[in-house]
Amino acid sequence: MLNRIMSVLVKEIRQLRRDTKLLIVIFTFPAFLLVMFGYAVNFDVQNIRIGISDGAKNEMSRQIIEYFSSSDYFLLVSMPDSPDDIIHLLDEKKVQAVIVIPSDISIITYGKGKNPQLQFLIDGVDGNTATIIKNYFNLVVTKLNSQINSEILAKYGRKFSAPIEPEIVLWFNPELKSTRFLLPGLIAMILVVTAVVTVSLSLVREKERGTIEQINVSSINNTELLIGKSTPYVAIAFINAALVLLAGYLFFDVSVKGNYFLLMLTTLIFLFASTSIGVFISVISDSQQVAFTAATLVSMLPSLLLSGFIFPIESMPFIIQLITNLSPAKFYLVTLRAIILKGSGLGTFYMQLFYLIIFGLIFLGLSIVIRKKESVSV
Amino acid sequence: MNSIEISHLTKKFGNFVSVDNISFNVKKGEIFGFLGANGAGKSTTIRMLCGILAPTSGDATVNGFSITKETEKVKKSIGYMSQKFSLYDDLTVGENIDFFGGVYGLYGAQLKARKEWTLEISDLKGKENLLTGSLPGGIKQRLALGTAVIHKPAILFLDEPTSGVDPISRRNFWDLINTLSSDGTTLLVTTHYLEEAEFCHNIMLINAGKIIAGGTSKELKSKFIKGKILEIESNNPVTLMEDFTALPFINDISIFGKKLHLFVNELYPGDEQLRKIAYTKYESEIISVNQITPTLEDVFIHLLEGSHVK
Ligand SMILES: Nc1ncnc2c1ncn2[C@@H]1O[C@H](COP(=O)(O)OP(=O)(O)OP(=O)(O)O)[C@@H](O)[C@H]1O
Ligand SMILES: [Mg+2]
Numbered sequence: 001m002l003n004r005i006m007s008v009l010v011k012e013i014r015q016l017r018r019d020t021k022l023l024i025v026i027f028t029f030p031a032f033l034l035v036m037f038g039y040a041v042n043f044d045v046q047n048i049r050i051g052i053s054d055g056a057k058n059e060m061s062r063q064i065i066e067y068f069s070s071s072d073y074f075l076l077v078s079m080p081d082s083p084d085d086i087i088h089l090l091d092e093k094k095v096q097a098v099i100v101i102p103s104d105i106s107i108i109t110y111g112k113g114k115n116p117q118l119q120f121l122i123d124g125v126d127g128n129t130a131t132i133i134k135n136y137f138n139l140v141v142t143k144l145n146s147q148i149n150s151e152i153l154a155k156y157g158r159k160f161s162a163p164i165e166p167e168i169v170l171w172f173n174p175e176l177k178s179t180r181f182l183l184p185g186l187i188a189m190i191l192v193v194t195a196v197v198t199v200s201l202s203l204v205r206e207k208e209r210g211t212i213e214q215i216n217v218s219s220i221n222n223t224e225l226l227i228g229k230s231t232p233y234v235a236i237a238f239i240n241a242a243l244v245l246l247a248g249y250l251f252f253d254v255s256v257k258g259n260y261f262l263l264m265l266t267t268l269i270f271l272f273a274s275t276s277i278g279v280f281i282s283v284i285s286d287s288q289q290v291a292f293t294a295a296t297l298v299s300m301l302p303s304l305l306l307s308g309f310i311f312p313i314e315s316m317p318f319i320i321q322l323i324t325n326l327s328p329a330k331f332y333l334v335t336l337r338a339i340i341l342k343g344s345g346l347g348t349f350y351m352q353l354f355y356l357i358i359f360g361l362i363f364l365g366l367s368i369v370i371r372k373k374e375s376v377s378v
Numbered sequence: 379m380n381s382i383e384i385s386h387l388t389k390k391f392g393n394f395v396s397v398d399n400i401s402f403n404v405k406k407g408e409i410f411g412f413l414g415a416n417g418a419g420k421s422t423t424i425r426m427l428c429g430i431l432a433p434t435s436g437d438a439t440v441n442g443f444s445i446t447k448e449t450e451k452v453k454k455s456i457g458y459m460s461q462k463f464s465l466y467d468d469l470t471v472g473e474n475i476d477f478f479g480g481v482y483g484l485y486g487a488q489l490k491a492r493k494e495w496t497l498e499i500s501d502l503k504g505k506e507n508l509l510t511g512s513l514p515g516g517i518k519q520r521l522a523l524g525t526a527v528i529h530k531p532a533i534l535f536l537d538e539p540t541s542g543v544d545p546i547s548r549r550n551f552w553d554l555i556n557t558l559s560s561d562g563t564t565l566l567v568t569t570h571y572l573e574e575a576e577f578c579h580n581i582m583l584i585n586a587g588k589i590i591a592g593g594t595s596k597e598l599k600s601k602f603i604k605g606k607i608l609e610i611e612s613n614n615p616v617t618l619m620e621d622f623t624a625l626p627f628i629n630d631i632s633i634f635g636k637k638l639h640l641f642v643n644e645l646y647p648g649d650e651q652l653r654k655i656a657y658t659k660y661e662s663e664i665i666s667v668n669q670i671t672p673t674l675e676d677v678f679i680h681l682l683e684g685s686h687v688k
Contacts, residue, residue, distance in 0.1 A: 209464060
């Protein structure tokens, strides 16, 4: 049995070694993702371009302008006068937000009747960024309020003291660095895409060339064939994951808090689930082209959109939340974040691992049923 | 003793009947030719006999094992070179042999010995580091055959092993087939080349999934070709063919390029008379008339046209 598995494994490695194109794709794909999510798609928002329309032009409004433009978060790029100018700025994306200071704002009105409203217009096209901008704005306004409060109280010889001062500490991601949070998602995505695409392609290739017929009449059985064929790709996926972790450590300062052995174990289980999707795709597709398209779609989209990688699952509609269960990356991501960011142990995520194993078994089972029914080869 | 016994084997794909209730036996040690046009059902039959395609109904035994109930034992008894089989072009000769030997469960000294043997019969000694994709078609086929029998099976299925190979390589390939046969291997071979069928000890003709005729080449010829076959050469064979069908002494006509084969019966009046009829009645000149011995091609065209009963 071991001999037969080894012959398949050796053959697969020999073929892979000569397939320079595939090798390049396999190893540049993670680098591409890393650069894209690590640098280009940076979810840390800084230097938000803003415009301020000053309707009051008094001491108070100057103070507000001064305060916003000195903040790290905001970059004052324009001072529009008319409402038309404001719309223009936002439409042409010259600014991401506009602050409108009403004409009735002034120290004089302080504490008398209604508080003046500081209007804040945000470009909401990118909902994620808009939310972040909104939060920064609130933060700055809160600080501004307490500063004004204390200044005014000081005039009357009083000292300002806030009864409660919040001290927010972001526990698992102290610097709110999104790369730190994204890295586990990246690893999950790279693993699932590498495994699904390479395994399905390598199986369909045998079908397309007709070599599977030869293998089918030999004494090797399905299990031996699948182990032999997927092991090299599982190994490659492993190497890729390790490289991403290393890059995360070197460039983004992310280190693994938890146990490396647990990390390997969960990764292996996740790769089992991913490989089973690859096998399933190879059973239902007849050409490498179909398999490649199906494999990229099925592996990439769910792990990008439904895994919680970028969009938090809790904020999705209930139906979509149910659908997210079809993405094995969702479950792996929970364990990865737990191990890498929190350093938690098996106790917190064994259910996820259990689910991944069930997931893999279901897809392998389906593949065997379909294969038997059509009397076609894997 | 029979190596293969097929009884009422049928395969349907949806409503389409690819193999329709066929039954025949293949004797141990013989070269059995399985012939038929494209889509006749040859490959489908072979795949069922190899245990990789389940029949819709019927059964067969291969080396004494049922193809429906003992597929694993069947697989251990056979070698199979599928129609599409092309080895791995991106592996070297040696690597291909290693792989197929390996999946057949060979290893160590045994694998080494069989590797030597395979290299020898495919004329590739000392060239095991060549990429298989760079080999000429004829050599590739020999290597494919070698890897298909690397585990010394009792029965070998070859599905159009010589298609797309030049005539000289085809002859060499048949030498190899004969060698295997004389070593006691039972061979079931499909081919499009009817002259190759003459090398077979027994022939079965299948059309649209049904068995039409079977027997040795000699039996087939004497059974289906009654009377003489005349080969005539003419300037306008096509019109002449149409004209001649009306004549009572001609049972059947088939056309081979500029030549016509006439299947004549006992009413045939003689060559001179034939020329005269052609000339006076149809204004066609016959250049030559020769009596020929029938080929399998004559038999099959005869059978497939279904016009042998006039
Ligand atoms: N998996 C399949 N699904 C549907 N139809 C099939 C399948 N395999 C074969 N057929 C059909 O069954 C018929 C017989 O096919 P088969 O391959 O056995 O013919 P063949 O005699 O080997 O022909 P060829 O000389 O072209 O190889 C064909 O019409 C083919 O289209
Ligand atoms: Mg065929």
